Each structure stands twice: as C-alpha cells, then as structure tokens.
Amino acid sequence: MGGGLAFGASSSRGGGGSGDGSDDGAGLSLLRRGPRPTFTVDLLLLTICAGFGGTLFGYDTSVISGALLLLEKEFSLSDFQKEVVVALTVAGAFVGSIVSGGLSSKIGRKPSIIIGSLVFLAGAAILTFSPNWQILAVGRFVVGLGVGAASATVPVYIGECAPSHIRGALTAVNTVCIATGQCLANIVDAAFSTVPSGWRYMFAISAIPAVVQFVAFFFLPESPRFLVAKGERPRAGLVLRKLRGKGFNVEPELDSIEAANTQRQGGLMDILAQPHLRRILFLACMLQVINQVTAINTVMYYSGTILKMAGITSDTQAMWISALVTGVFSVFTVFGLLLVERAGRRSLLLWSLVGVFVSLLVMAQAFYLSQTHSPAGNNTLSDPTCAHPNCVTCLQHHHCGFCVDAGSHQRSGVCLANANTSAVPAACVDAAHWYASAGDVAISNVCPSPYSILTIVSMCLYLSAFGLGVAALPWTINAEIFPTHVRAAGTGYAAAINWVCNLGVSLSFLSLTNAITRAGTFWLYSAIALLSIVYVYFALPETKGRSLEQIEALFMRPDEQRASVHGDAGHDGEDDAHSQQAQKRPLKPAEANATTYNSINAPKW
Template sequence: MDRPLLSEYPGPDDGQPEAPLPPGRCAMLYLLTAMSAIGGFLFGYDTGVVSGAMVLVRAEFHLSDTWHELIVSATVGTAWLLSMAAGPLADRLGRRPVILAASAAFGAGALLAALAGSQQTLLAGRLVLGVGIGLASSTVPVLIAEAAPAEARGFLTTVNIAFTTGGQLAAALLCGALADVTDGWRWMMGVAALPAAVQLPGLLALPESPRFLVARGRRSEAAAALTRLRPAGFPVRTELARVAAQCAREQRGRRAYGPTAMLRRPAVRRALLLGCGLQVIQQLAGINTVMYYSASIIQMSGVRNPTTAIWLAALPAAVNFAGTLVGMALVERVGRRPLTLTSLLGTAGALALLAAGFWVNAAQSLPVTVPVEFPQCRQYNCASCQSAGCGFCFAETLSGPANGSCLPLIVGNASAPPAECRAAHQVWAADWCPAPHSWLPVLGLCLYLVAFAPGMGPMPWTINAEIYPAWARGSGSGLAASCNWLANLAVSLTFLSLVGALGRAGTFVLYAAVAAAGWLLLLRWLPETRGVPLENMAVLFGGDGDDPPLDEDDCEPPPEEDAALLGADSSPEGSPRLSVDGRLTPDLQPR
C-alpha cells in the first residue's frame, strides 16, 4: 500500500514515549550560534545595501534598467550556483570550513565593490559577494540546527534569520546616513568587510557540528564538541548515542548517498520537494523584490527626493527585523506550521493592498496638459506616459504640480531631463509620478513585512535545516537554497521588466496570486516539526520503514577513550540503550 505523503509524529499518547533530554543550552552554544549567524548578518547586509546604494550608483554610472538589474541580480545568480555546491562541500569538508570560506568571500567582495571604478568592476565585486551569500545561506542554518538541542532548535535557527534581517536594517540605516556623503555608496558596500574580519577568527575557536563528526566516524571529536556545547551535568552520552544510532541506521545496507539517493528514497524525496517548495514560494511572493528595490518602489510611489527614498527604505527594513523577533518568540510556542500559514495568508493580502495603492496613484496621476510632437509620448497622464517608455516633466507651483508634459527619455541616461524640461526649469520624473497618496504603497510595504517577517521569512530556512536525515542534510539544504536563489534570480531579473509590461499594480497583483496559490499548497502538505528530534524527522514523511531495522548493537556506548571527555555520564552502567524501533527505552530517564 502506498505510504501517505505526511505522517503524524508519534507522541506520548501513542504509548511510545521518548525519554526527553533536559534543556541543553549554554554560553558556548549561544556563542557558536552568534558567530555562525554573522554569516546571516552579512547575507542580509549585502542583499539590503543594494537597495539604497543603487539609487546613487545608478546616477553616478548612468545605468540603464538592464545594468541596474544585472548588478542587483549578479549576486543572486552566483549565490544560486554556490548554494548547489555548498551542500556537498558541507557534507564532505564540514559545516564550519564552508562558513569560513563564505566569510572570506564576503570580505573580498565588499572591498572590491567599494573600490570599483566602473560598473564592470562593481559587477565583479557583487559576483564575489554572491559566493559568500550562497555558501552561508545554506550552511549556517544547518550548523546551528545540528548543534542545538531539540527544545531550542527552532529558536536558535531563527536567530540566524534575525541576524539576516538585522543586517538588512543596518544596511538601510547606513545607506540613509551616507546618502549625502561624497562616495557614500562606496562606504555602504565596503563596511561589510568588518563583520567578516570578526567572524573568521571567532569561528576558528569554536567546535564543528557534532552530528557531522559522528557521521564522519570522528566520535571522540563529536564527544568533545557536545561537551563544550552542553551545560555541566548534561547527559552527553545519551545524546551522542542517539545520534550514533541514527548514523548506524543510515550507513548499514545503504546505497551511495547524494542527490540521486535523495530522489530514490521516498521519504527524503518528499522532504526535498517540501523544502524546495517552501523556498520557491518565499521568493515568488516577492520578498527580495521588496528588499532589493524598496527605495526604488518608494520613489515609484511618488517620493521624489533620492535621500528621502533611501531613508524611507529603512522603515520596511525595521519592520522586517521587528517581525523576525516576533517569529523567534513564537516559533517554539505556536509551531512552524501555524506561523508559516498565517504569515503567507497575510502576505498575499498585503501584496493586494500594495497593488491597490499603486492603482489609486495611477488613477489620480497628474494629467498631461502640454502637447508634444512625439507620437509615442502622446499620453493622457504621468502613469500612462511612463508605461509608454517616456518620462514626465512638470512644474512645481504654489497649488501643487501642474503643466505636465510627456517627453522621450535620453538614451543611456534616463534620469537626465531632456532639453525641453531643462529650459522650462521644471521637474523631471523618469520612473516616478507626483501622487497625492504616495503613502499608500509605503503602508503596503510595511504591512507586507509585518505579515511576512515572523513566518515566511525564517520558517523555510528553519524547516529545511530540520527535515532531512543526517547524510542528506547538507545536500538537501543546499538544493533547497539553490531553488530559493534561482527563484530569487528570476524575480529580481524580471521585476523592472514586469513593471514595464504589467504596470506597478499588475506586478504586485501577480505576486499576490502566487502567494495565495502557495498558501493552498502548504495548507495541504506542510507538517509540524516542533519538538521532533532530528533523528526521528523521517517519520513525518512516512519514512520510518525506509531505513534498515535498528538493533541494540547500533546503540553501543561510546569508546572507553571518550570517557574522560564525557565525564560522569560516560560510565558503562549509565550508557543509553535504544529499542529496535530507534527510541530510547522508557527506563532511560536523564539524570
């Protein structure tokens, strides 16, 4: 009989209680989380800084829409390619070396972008930054999830997302502070080298993932790592035996591991489809369009001063950061599934409001009252003028904007006013329109992030760090991250083009429809992973019978040479035993 796609995780009411471990949090665990999450901060900073910096870069280098999209999307494209390599690298070399390599790429890319003398050099710097983002985005959540005890795993994994959104907020504030400084965009991009310089030595002094070490047969090192990452008196031997038992189950009688093995095994394939689906839905709901182009979106809404637009872009970033803190507080109380579904439904509604805001502004756009000689620019108001590929020129009067005219853009320098507009000493608007309700799209942006940040922001990363078996965790998280970056690339490369084809309101209607469709899919397929040990996660995907049967020999105590590392908990008499179904026996209550 076919196995169901998702199964319920057996709980205490099933007659098979699993001996819980006591709280396993300590200062070293928090330090490892914080040092690893600097990668998340850099990920957020480098994706956030482009929103404000590109307003200034576009003016300095006279960028076309194509070059603007290319510089924004280059980082995303490299991150996509490197996220596919990050999983196998993390499974082969370890989680920590991959994060260290990401940190080095962040530092080098930040310096190259800051010193760029041309748009080509800036593009190269953004490509190098993409290496760091791709490596860090898929590996940092895995290291934190594998180091954390089950009762704190969701919270600590969400800390990485809080660092990411904190990086985006720091970028927005710094962009606002440097907007009027000479070469301010260079400082915006170059400052990312400082956190990378802190992370490199800090992470070198901290342990590797204990689960990775057990999977590689380095059990003594795993025992030492767990001892450092758990409080005094914690039954490290019990946890180590649980991890070792699962590794033994996975390694006995198993075919070669890797992406093809993940696809052959039904439970892992289901987990991978869910993980990739979560990441794709997150991106197609438009989050990085909002983050990459927030300053540009605010300008489109009618805010004409670039510095004001950059400062206003800090408001959505602040809302995003605050929402992530709410998600941290709720993830272990409410659970992953309710938080994700509520968030995505609110996101769809906020996108609809954002579209409505742009529609209202377009409907009340300043009319064209000055006739022109150019056929392609014979339009009736500012919104239709810009939709036709022209720019809008108008006069500022005491009673407000007036005397609108529609004129062709200057090829290669759309932001420069044509001679007719300069001669009349009027205001030139190439990609925004004076609007009486410019606050409506800004409100929609903030409500979007209020809905998105607590759930759809962190949960795809948190759930992907949990749902795969140890042998596939790095590769599974890497493949899901690559799906995220591929969807991110598609969205960021097409946003300005979609605005040109569908209009501003139509573009966000499209994103709202995708978010609503994603909600229906996740309502059917998303399980709850809160409180489920990593070693038992396959049960949620009908995979309990996919693994070879577990016998008690798999759960033998750690070697005697580990006793000194494990302390009092390592005595043979106290060694944990697991039943043949992979669960700790009921008499094994932690001391």
C-alpha cells in the same frame, strides 16, 4: 518516539504526540523522563557568531537598494543594467549554495563558513574599488558566492549543534540576523546618500562582519553530527559536553547519532533513490520557491526604487523610509523567533502567508490608485515621441520626462523627450511656456502621488507578515526534515532552488512593471501568495518539537516504515539522552502509539 517535544507549556498542540494535548502526550512524557540540556554560554556564542553569516547575507543583498539610486546616476544605468547588477549577486548565491552543500559534507561546516567569510571580504574589496559598472557586477557575483554559502551552511550548522527543544528558535536566529543585516544596510545607505561616491562606503562596510566571523570561527567547534559522521566520536563528545552543559550525559545521544550515521554522506542520487527522501526534497524546494516568489526580494532589493515609484521624490528620504520598513521587518522576525516553538511551524507559516497575501493586495491597490490619479499629460504640447497620457506611463520610457507645476502636482503636465537631463527645468519652461509661473519643475523619475503613504503602510504590513514566518520557516524546516546523511546535500539543493527563484524575481521586477504595470505586478505576487497558502495547507506536516530523525518518519508511508530497519528513522540522540537520563521503564500506550504513522500529520501528497 513520534511525539512532539515540549517547549514551555505548549508542547502537545500542533502535531506532537497523540495530538490531543493531554498530559500523556509524548512531549510531556519526555519532560518527565529526564532533564533537558541547558542553554549554555557556549551554545549562545556559537549561535551569535554563526549568525554573522546571516548578517552578511542580509547586508550584502539589501545594500544595493539604496546604492542603486546612486549607481544609476554615476554610471547612467539602464533598467536592464540595474537588473543585472542586482541579479548577479543572486546568480553567485546559486553557485555558492550548490558548491557549499558538497563542500561542507567533505571538509565540515566550520571550514566552509570560514571560506565563505573570505569570499565576502574579496567581494567587498572589488565592489569598493570598482571603476565601472562591469567590475561592479563582478564584485556583486563574488559577494553572491559568499551569500549562497551562508544560506546553505549556517542553518545546518546551528541546527546540528542545537538541542531539539530549541532547535527551531536557534535556527530562526539566523533569519533575525539576516533581517538585522538588511536593516543596517538601509541605515548605512541613508547615512551615505549625500556623500560623494557614497556607494563605495556602503559596500566597504560589509567587510566588518566578515572579518569578525572569520576570526570568531577559529574558536568555535565543528558540528558534533558531522564529527560522528566522520568517525570522530571522541571529539564529538567533547563538543556536546560543552554545548549541553555540565552533568548532562551525552553518551546516549552520541550512540543514537552514530546509529543514524551508519550510511555514508549522500548526494542527490541518494535522495532520488528513496521515495520518502524525494518527498522531502520536493517539499524543501517548494518552501524555498514560496520564500522567493511571494516578493520578499522585490521589496528588499528594490525598496528605494519602489518608494520612488510611489511618489517619494528625494533619494535620501526614500533610503530612510527603506530603513524604517526593514526595521519593522527585523522586529517581526524576532516575534517569529519567539513564536516558532509555541505556535508550531505549520500554523505560523500559514498565518504568515495570509498576512503576505493581504498586504500585497493593499500594495497593488496603492499603485493602482497612484496610476489612475497620476497627473495627466497634455498631449497637444507633448513631444511626438513622448505622447503619453499621464506621468506614470511617461516615466516608464527612459527618454521621456514629465513637467508639472511644483505648487500643484495634481494638475495636468506635459511629457517631453530628454526631460531627464541636467537642463530639465529650462527645457520645461521653454516647451511648456503656457505655465504662468516660473516655479514649474521637471520630475525625471518620480510621479507625485497622494497615495505614497498607503504604499509605505502596505510595505510595513507586508514585511511584518513575512517576518513572522515566511522569512525563517523555510530555512528552519529544511534544516530539520532531511536525515543526517543527506542533510547537507538536501539543504544545499533546496537553497539553490531559492536562489534560482530569487534570480528570476530580481531580473524580472522592473520588466514586469513596464509590461503589466506596477499594480499588475503586485496583483500577480498576491495571486502567487494565495496559491502558496493552499500548497502549505495540504503538503506540510507539523515538525515542532520532533527530533531530526523522528521528522524523517513523517514522510514515510506505512509500508516504507515497515520496511525500515526496526524504526531507525524514528530514533534520535537527544531523545535517547533524555530517556536514559532517568531510569528505564516500558513505554506508556500513548508514547508507543506516537511512533506510528499519523495520516493527519502526514503530507497530503
């Protein structure tokens, strides 16, 4: 069956069935052919408990945003050291995603997630008791291993346990949990910002969801698709009966899952051996590239730093504003969750990217205005080593600080060497005695700006747009497009690409702002977002409502479909379960036609 399965009343739009929205489309036909599985309490609990992996993912990647402001002072971190502390979590996530993909194929999704919980706990302990920045960096790497494992395993686990008509929504719950973890991290950062060594408490709190997930998973089932792949059909049947609800006949679904698992669990070479699997892998990797290079983790990891760049003078104030903007992100990921089955993956991702592009342009303009209206430096009074024209360029050099009148931040100031020491106010008054007022102050890491509010608004707009689609859909789509026997490996490699790009973004942001200015950095991100829109428009087919095995057929050319064994790639246990719940009957023409290759919905390779 090739038609889009219905979710609510909007099933037939966006790439399902015949594509004309008629009642004879395969989505509505499927509704007539048999009942869907119910949304059971067991499925709800499974999704929530698995979502703790996403919460840990979000918390441990975002807590550094506020902690970094405190760590910078306690350990006197340079820009490079800050980038290393941030990026080592990403490096660990890259390793974790690669290892977990193969591990979950061998020992199962459930044990892999349990092991990931233990890794999170170990990382939290190292971070909490770090005596120096080097040990802190090790702890960040260990936490990254857990983050990578969660990124590669949790979406697959949820996707393989969910029925097709709500799979996209349930898989997107993981992204909502990630956003919730990010929001919680910023709230915790702000709450402990004035506590001595508050960063230790920030890291320690991440142990709580790790313990909850570790305990909860001992009571959750293994993925039924993994059990079938390992020849444990009776156990898979028990799991499906609990997840699908009483009275639902799971035998046809088991039959088709078993048929789809005739091949052994494959790896990278198995993917590269078949043209349509190569296309799937390339698309999966490109979606993960887009997820990262459109700046999400620049904003998440460095939100406190970005707000200080924008002119927010107080660390605590910057952390609370970070909590606010990540709260906006959390809300819009929920909206994305509600829209994913109605609007379709492709349409929602495209509109989300358009919003990301526009908001990044606004953010770049905010930084451009801040720089062009930055307090000017009085070069006749400046130290020769810090003779910079304005506050922004002055503070891009860490041995310099900018003195400016506290009552009128827009008047000229003076750039001084070593103005970022504890003796700053006295040094300012002594060197810049031309100020009549004793109220002159030194601003060691913040340039005052009347455009800081524009930066905050653009960050909210950016996270709103990103949360609607780009945040969740690469993970949702990647959990759908790979066939069962290479799904774990394929999603693992795609997640690894995500972390490679994440590493590049997190290691380069501060260096980019120094090399091409803050405004130039966000203009670069906006140009990448524009290119992403073009790629998604031409490359991504609609997968809404299709079964996991039906989606595979979208990536086969006509000759490849003819070469497949009686169209096995187009069969799915859930579809057969639906159809065999009701009496058998011949397919209507619209349903039969839905199995053919549709060049409109196919990727434009």
